[in-house]
Amino acid sequence: MARVELQEVSKSFGPGAAAVDRVSLSLYDGEILALLGPSGCGKTTTLRLIAGFEWPDHGRILIDGRVVAGDGHWVSPERRGVGMVFQDYPLFPHRTVRQNVAFGLHRLSKKEAARRVDELLEQVGLTPYADRYPHQLSGGQQQRVAIAQALAPRPSVILLDEPFSNLDAALRQELRLQVRELLKANRTSAILVSHDQKEAFTLADRIAVMRQGRIEQIGMAYELYSRPRTRFVAEFLGHTAVLEGVFQEEKKGVLTDLGVVPCAGALAASGEHVTVSLRPDSLVVDPHGPFRGAVESVVHEGDRVELAVRLPCGAGSITLRTYAPPDLVVRPGDTLAFAIVPDRVAVIS
Template identity: 50%
Template structure:
């Protein structure tokens, strides 16, 4: 039985639908993330799970028991749910130890004290119990908030944009540390964020939300390599859509050459398979296009972003189409320079060509690269 299950959950403010028929379930010990742009409904959905918001339709179940439906609502404090807020919400007049102990209610016995000490050690704050929140860094305060939420051993932990007040480097490091803490405690958790790097670092499964709906609920690998629709393809990672035409034997002709798929080419949003001659948009990630001085396909360097080990190049093809390529940084090319590139993709992500799209350009040097197999 799933630890948490949502069935066709709907939430409205007046006539405006904020959450529109959401379904998913979460197994015990799993960490999930609701990821999406501002205003997509992810925080409202988290508040519905916590019991802070009523639902207009569907139901929310914890361990099989209904806790939210249009006719039934279990109070937040009776759901055995821990909450970690964006602003930490620590009590400034209480010590670190007292803040963590607050999650245990009025218990003051030795078992409660042992639990507090154990959690402070778990979150890396051993010996910091007598300090006050203002004496701690932002990352340390967030650890205290997590320890407080974990103290009563809740059935579910909810994290609402928990790292948004921290600098980028600390966010990435702390998201990995928090995942390790949650896994060590055996906790089931859901995090809300608009930052995909945090989501990838934290979650076993991610639900991409847009306009109140889950666009795709999947593991990070599939979200990146097998997006369900154009929104997911555009929102996750970086990439461009390049015009192509489906040919025989699972091939797709593009300006960059002909890509051969090891499975029938499917238009994710429109049909199971695409027929010969079907116009499609092919998603190409920066790691699908590699620098190759021997390649007959040349591209002009428009922009470059130095990233230490790599440089992310924005390149313009002969037709004017722009693509991205991630190249080792010792290949340091000047703006306006022409460089050779080739495809190195091992899968085909195709979408039905939008109405009004241009005819796919022909390459002067037809080249074929096999998509089957790894890089």
């Protein structure tokens, strides 16, 4: 059974485009789902609708099979059993770490609450800081307290609203992995809101890409990356070069200004106008490859070389990025030959 289910949920703030537009999605038991999209795409509003901080205009929201909003039902936030972690990780300034974590345990006996708090502080590695006040902690520590606080009452679902965006980059990556472990250890289902594809890829099992209030595509990370269904998804999830063309069944490829781009699997009808997305890993350096281009820049990254190559394309030219093994000796201005890996080309109809 789905932990959380949204059915055709819409919400708008005043006239104009809806903030959330007919969104449907399901969160399964123990799963971590990321809502990924640029700012203003409606992902945070979706989260607030689930938590009960906003009312949907249309549609239904179910938590553990119970309708919490829609159809004339309304369950207030405190009765939804949903934990929430905010971007600004608000903590109660006049309470210690221990008291903050215990805040949601008011229904437990003192002893039980203390045991639960100790357990959580251990898990987030903050046992030595139990009696400090929030202002005596670093940003990363405060965020861990906020997560422990939300996890304490064992909510069936926890909602994370850009939880790491106020932290510096190094800390962010470390904390993402910690939080994933923590959620999995507690067998907690979670929905994460993020505008950072790396964050979504690290933390989530499934990702829903949102744009202008609607879900563009939902699926596993690799699926979205390699088989984007829209140009927006392709461009949002990492570097890509997008070309228009006509699918040609007999050539097993798409005829573009660049030439025929081969692709695996017939996803379109012959003669159909399609878009292809070329990622850096769609290209390989191959002396016998059919594509030739001038190297524009070479960046040695240690374990590999990142190349930018300019290829003639129709009347003009196009710059594609690719990676090569670190032993490749090449300089800007050199001419290189490439092949395109059919399996790694995404065709968007």
